[in-house]
Amino acid sequence: MAIGFATNHLVRHTAEGDPEALAHAIADAKTAMVVMAGDIPILLTGQPGSSLLPASMLERLPDHKEQVFLGIFAGQKVVATLASPETADLFRADPAFTVTDLRSIATQGLVRPEELGLLATTKSVLDWHSRHRFCANCGAPTSLAHAGFRRDCSACGTQHFPRTxxxxxxxxxxxxxxxxxxxxxxxxxxxxxxxxxxxxxxxxxxxxxxxxxxxxxxxxxxxxxxxxxxxxxxxxxxxxxxxxxxxxxxxxxxxxxxxxxxxxxxxxxxxxxxxxxxxxxxxxxxxxxxxxxxxxxx
CATH class of the missing domain: 3.90.79.10 (Nucleoside Triphosphate Pyrophosphohydrolase)
Known part of the structure; x- marks a missing residue:
């Protein structure tokens, strides 16, 4: 019996030695985007649906905040993108998309089980970014680093990493x-x-x-x-x-x-x-x- 969110086929990325990994992934038209409008995923509607959106999806977003290169999923690069909560309203009226909370996605089986794990990773790391835009050591703003798996403080040099x-x-x-x-x-x-x-x-x-x-x-x-x-x-x-x-x-x-x-x-x-x-x-x-x-x- 599979446990919810525990199945995850993502080959996780480490940005050590590759400072341009995120930029290269974003520039690749074959990269899949996993988009969170605040804490609400935007899915392609289907039986089941999918959280893997085409890279062109970025053009439909009025704005976005942090992006993270998660790694490779089913042979495809995947970038997590944090959009504003209001973005969800732009897609709710479009039948091509399903917009609902992650708990409902899991209980209703709206995506494949392995995508639940991918969504769990996306939600956790993007939530961490939204809560850690300032340094806990000195209070100065932090900036995204290592393809999104670190935030750096330019004021005091402290490096911050996602927590579980x-x-x-x-x-x-x-x-x-x-x-x-x-x-x-x-x-x-x-x-x-x-x-x-x-x-x-x-x-x-x-x-x-x-x-x-x-x-x-x-x-x-x-x-x-x-x-x-x-x-x-x-x-x-x-x-x-x-x-x-x-x-x-x-x-x-x-x-x-x-x-x-x-x-x-x-x-x-x-x-x-x-x-x-x-x-x-x-x-x-x-x-x-x-x-x-x-x-x-x-």
């Missing part, structure tokens, strides 16, 4: 039951795995134990890694783990969770196949869905 925020997400099990929780923002009836950001100097295992105890009051012993998922909202890496609970009592942190409870294997089976009358599983694009299926196989 690691997040642990864990299926906590005890005997034949597992711990799931929900937040108010979740869709109706959905319960999911607990999750939280790693803190500085913390191991993955300790983050799983800390977050589970903080949110649900459950002590966790053994922790093992299972899988990971790029989560471009805006630029996280979900690190999926299985943890063994050492205690049963739940004490909910109401600032974090609306509810948390233990679910039996029969509960989870019916949640996954959509037949449970009270509860529902996370969407299949989410790594939490994958963790639940893997636990059911164990």
């Amino acid at each position: 925020d690691p997040v642990v997400i864990m299926l906590i099990a005890r005997d034949d039951k597992c711990l799931l929780g929900r937040q108010p923002r979740f869709a109706e009836k959905v319960y999911s795995c607990l999750a939280g950001f790693l803190e500085p100097g913390e191991t993955i295992e300790d983050a799983v134990r800390r977050e589970t105890f903080e949110e649900a009051g459950v002590h966790v012993g053994e922790v093992r890694y299972l899988a990971s998922q790029p989560w471009p909202f805006p630029s996280s890496l979900m690190i999926g783990c299985i943890g063994e609970a050492l205690s049963d009592e739940i004490v909910i942190d109401e600032a974090e969770l609306q509810d948390a409870r233990w679910f039996t294997r029969d509960d989870v089976r019916r949640m996954l196949d959509g037949t449970h009358e009270h509860y529902a599983a996370p969407n299949p694009i989410a790594i939490a869905h994958y963790l639940l299926r893997e636990w059911m196989r164990s």
Whole structure:
């Protein structure tokens, strides 16, 4: 089972020793453009559609900001382009294009799975540029460098690189039951795995134990890694783990969770196949869905 955004056939580019890589890619008429209007992708409509737009697409944009040479995808150079949020409105009325948010693209299968990974890369790196136009060291403006995978400060010489925020997400099990929780923002009836950001100097295992105890009051012993998922909202890496609970009592942190409870294997089976009358599983694009299926196989 493919995890959403995790399939990516991009041969990533490094601009070391090639300062003109981005300029050469932009000048190549065969280069594909992946365009984000703010944080909204612009797709070619199809069954499925595609995020790979012709290079001539740039001529239709009223303006654009940063561009990044991502690398080679299916034998074609790919450049990510950040346009203004208002640009999306110019294409919504044109049936040749589909303009919607990345989460909807993933849940509705509007592009091939491998393009989801490409879109995740595009959204993350362009979002980083939009948030880091000034130096965190001295406050001066920064400029794009290394084909878009670095920003340089001419005032103090600091080099800034795109960041990824690691997040642990864990299926906590005890005997034949597992711990799931929900937040108010979740869709109706959905319960999911607990999750939280790693803190500085913390191991993955300790983050799983800390977050589970903080949110649900459950002590966790053994922790093992299972899988990971790029989560471009805006630029996280979900690190999926299985943890063994050492205690049963739940004490909910109401600032974090609306509810948390233990679910039996029969509960989870019916949640996954959509037949449970009270509860529902996370969407299949989410790594939490994958963790639940893997636990059911164990």
